[in-house]
Amino acid sequence: MPPSRGAQLRARIFGHTTVLIGATVILAVLAVALAAPWLAPHDPFAQDLSQRLIPPVWDARGSWTHIFGTDQLGRDYLSRLIYGARISLLVGTTAAAMSAVIGTTLGVLGGYFGGRADLLVTFIITTRLALPVILVALAVAALIGSSLNIVIAVLGLLLWDRFAVVTRSATMQVRSLDYIAAARAIGSSTARILLIEILPNIANVLLVVATLEMAQAILLEATLSFLGLGIPPPAPSWGLMVAEGKEYMFFSPWVITIPGAALFGLVLAINLLGDGLRDITAPESRA
Amino acid sequence: MLAYCAKRTIVALLVALTVSVISFALLHLSGDLAQALAGPSATAADVAQVREAYGLDRPIVVQYGDWIARAVRGDFGESFFLKVPVGELIADRLPVTLTLGICALVFALALSLPLGVAAAVKPNSWLDRLALGLSVLGQALPSFWFALILIIMFGLKLRWLPVSGSSTWQHFVLPAIALGYYATPAFMRLTRAGMLEVLASDYIRTARAKGLRTMSVLFKHALRNAIIPVVAVAAVQFGFMLGGSIVIESVFSLHGVGYLGWEAISRADFPVVQAIVLILACIYVLLTLLADMLNAVLDPRIRVR
Numbered sequence: 001m002p003p004s005r006g007a008q009l010r011a012r013i014f015g016h017t018t019v020l021i022g023a024t025v026i027l028a029v030l031a032v033a034l035a036a037p038w039l040a041p042h043d044p045f046a047q048d049l050s051q052r053l054i055p056p057v058w059d060a061r062g063s064w065t066h067i068f069g070t071d072q073l074g075r076d077y078l079s080r081l082i083y084g085a086r087i088s089l090l091v092g093t094t095a096a097a098m099s100a101v102i103g104t105t106l107g108v109l110g111g112y113f114g115g116r117a118d119l120l121v122t123f124i125i126t127t128r129l130a131l132p133v134i135l136v137a138l139a140v141a142a143l144i145g146s147s148l149n150i151v152i153a154v155l156g157l158l159l160w161d162r163f164a165v166v167t168r169s170a171t172m173q174v175r176s177l178d179y180i181a182a183a184r185a186i187g188s189s190t191a192r193i194l195l196i197e198i199l200p201n202i203a204n205v206l207l208v209v210a211t212l213e214m215a216q217a218i219l220l221e222a223t224l225s226f227l228g229l230g231i232p233p234p235a236p237s238w239g240l241m242v243a244e245g246k247e248y249m250f251f252s253p254w255v256i257t258i259p260g261a262a263l264f265g266l267v268l269a270i271n272l273l274g275d276g277l278r279d280i281t282a283p284e285s286r287a
Numbered sequence: 288m289l290a291y292c293a294k295r296t297i298v299a300l301l302v303a304l305t306v307s308v309i310s311f312a313l314l315h316l317s318g319d320l321a322q323a324l325a326g327p328s329a330t331a332a333d334v335a336q337v338r339e340a341y342g343l344d345r346p347i348v349v350q351y352g353d354w355i356a357r358a359v360r361g362d363f364g365e366s367f368f369l370k371v372p373v374g375e376l377i378a379d380r381l382p383v384t385l386t387l388g389i390c391a392l393v394f395a396l397a398l399s400l401p402l403g404v405a406a407a408v409k410p411n412s413w414l415d416r417l418a419l420g421l422s423v424l425g426q427a428l429p430s431f432w433f434a435l436i437l438i439i440m441f442g443l444k445l446r447w448l449p450v451s452g453s454s455t456w457q458h459f460v461l462p463a464i465a466l467g468y469y470a471t472p473a474f475m476r477l478t479r480a481g482m483l484e485v486l487a488s489d490y491i492r493t494a495r496a497k498g499l500r501t502m503s504v505l506f507k508h509a510l511r512n513a514i515i516p517v518v519a520v521a522a523v524q525f526g527f528m529l530g531g532s533i534v535i536e537s538v539f540s541l542h543g544v545g546y547l548g549w550e551a552i553s554r555a556d557f558p559v560v561q562a563i564v565l566i567l568a569c570i571y572v573l574l575t576l577l578a579d580m581l582n583a584v585l586d587p588r589i590r591v592r
Binding site: 123126127129130131132133134135136138139140142143215219222223226227228229239242246249250253256257260263264267268271272275 | 298301302303305306309310313314320323423424426427428429430431432435436438439443526529530531533534537545548549552553555557560563564567568571572575
């Protein structure tokens with residue numbers, strides 16, 4: 001007897017090193033973010049000007065009290081890093097979810113109805129792609145006043161293009177299949193066809209795009225914070241930590257290497273998971 | 288062909304117009320410009336005075352009509368902060384950004400084309416894996432952080448290259464790498480996929496059977512056809528690079544359009560911000576239009592779609 005589909009899928013997931021690595025790192029970061037109050041050795045906001053810019057533990061001048069050293073205000077770097085994971089994950093998931101709703105709606109409508117509706121959707125996508133994202137996000141954040149919610153909203157409203165492009169073409173492929181015609185023949189409403197027949201069948205693709213957009217949102221939040229118009233201080237956003245450390249990077253390089261490496265690692269893990277998921281769910285699309 | 292070009296041009300104009308409406312509306316509706324301009328300590332009377340002086344008390348539709356009518360003639364108004372025409376400011380800074388963009392594009396292509404070809408010639412070889420690994424790593428690298436690491440490594444530790452300013456060509460090396468690496472994964476994947484397809488085709492077999500040298504087959508016969516999709520994507524990526532230059536220019540203190548935009552945003556100089564958003568968007572629209580037409584010339588099948 002051949003193994004069941006579930007067993008095959010499990011075998012494929014566990015046989016896939018990149019998915020395993022990606023998922024493990026993401027789960028670890030998630031666990032750290034959730035357990036931040038118990039894991040952080042110090043208060044991430046507590047300043048101690050007598051303890052400024054202490055090097056991390058692997059440096060000869062470092063100590064175990066501050067494993068990753070301290071920043072220019074004497075705040076414990078490890079604790080700030082741990083709390084910063086919350087910001088990255090929160091921005092990544094919520095902005096990606098928001099853009100998923102916008103992009104999927106546009107893509108499914110354009111792909112299913114075709115004709116003028118599709119022309120309109122394509123036009124909206126083209127227009128969005130022509131907007132310089134970072135510049136617009138910065139300008140809006142500067143005007144409204146930057147905060148965590150504003151950053152999430154701005155990114156969610158700007159990053160839906162890939163969702164729309166991918167769902168549009170996926171829907172086009174699905175819409176002429178027999179089972180859609182069958183659903184229409186038994187009198188299903190259009191809304192039912194879109195939500196119950198089409199959406200679940202393009203869910204695989206959506207999942208892959210979601211990981212890419214989440215990575216993108218995390219990088220953009222860090223970029224906005226780095227340029228001073230994202231998450232306002234004293235919040236420990238990783239991008240903001242790099243910005244605040246920039247002045248001191250010549251003599252205390254760890255103030256930028258540590259938060260940057262954390263950002264790099266998290267985004268890499270999300271991308272690995274996404275690439276792996278694509279391999280598993282749609283091996284034919286491998287480039 | 289003519290009909291296709293006309294249709295694409297009309298769509299491009301419409302996109303540019305829509306972008307102008309959106310960017311204008313975004314900046315005028317997401318906050319009070321007069322308040323931002325007058326500063327946080329201004330009294331209500333000051334704000335009202337600013338509002339009147341800059342014509343911000345007029346209906347937004349009138350303001351937009353006035354702005355776009357001047358903008359199409361190249362008049363973007365006067366900078367709130369520097370009191371000089373915005374057009375001149377941007378014309379001053381655009382060469383730096385375009386130079387940076389072109390250098391970044393050249394770097395990205397110089398790195399990704401040979402790697403893409405090598406990866407396609409021997410799929411699953413160590414070179415192929417290296418190329419794939421580089422592209423996966425590259426996509427996860429935050430550009431501002433990569434730029435700072437380059438500064439520490441090559442500017443401070445090794446002292447090979449200058450890290451800020453734009454007076455010599457050396458000043459553009461690190462910024463071009465920091466900006467260009469982001470486009471390499473896309474180029475590399477496209478080149479690899481295109482080469483794999485072309486190398487399997489009959490005319491390549493013929494060329495090989497004729498006894499042509501491998502290099503000649505790869506670069507003269509195969510790459511030329513495999514590169515078509517790369518050309519289109521290169522145009523689009525160049526547009527993205529101009530948009531991304533704001534980050535790189537601010538890290539390297541390159542006084543280009545991106546840096547100008549960042550400065551303008553931080554001092555609420557909105558005529559400048561608006562003009563930059565519009566100009567960058569128009570450049571992007573123009574580039575995609577050119578890419579579409581180039582594709583239509585190279586591949587006649589596209590024209591009838």
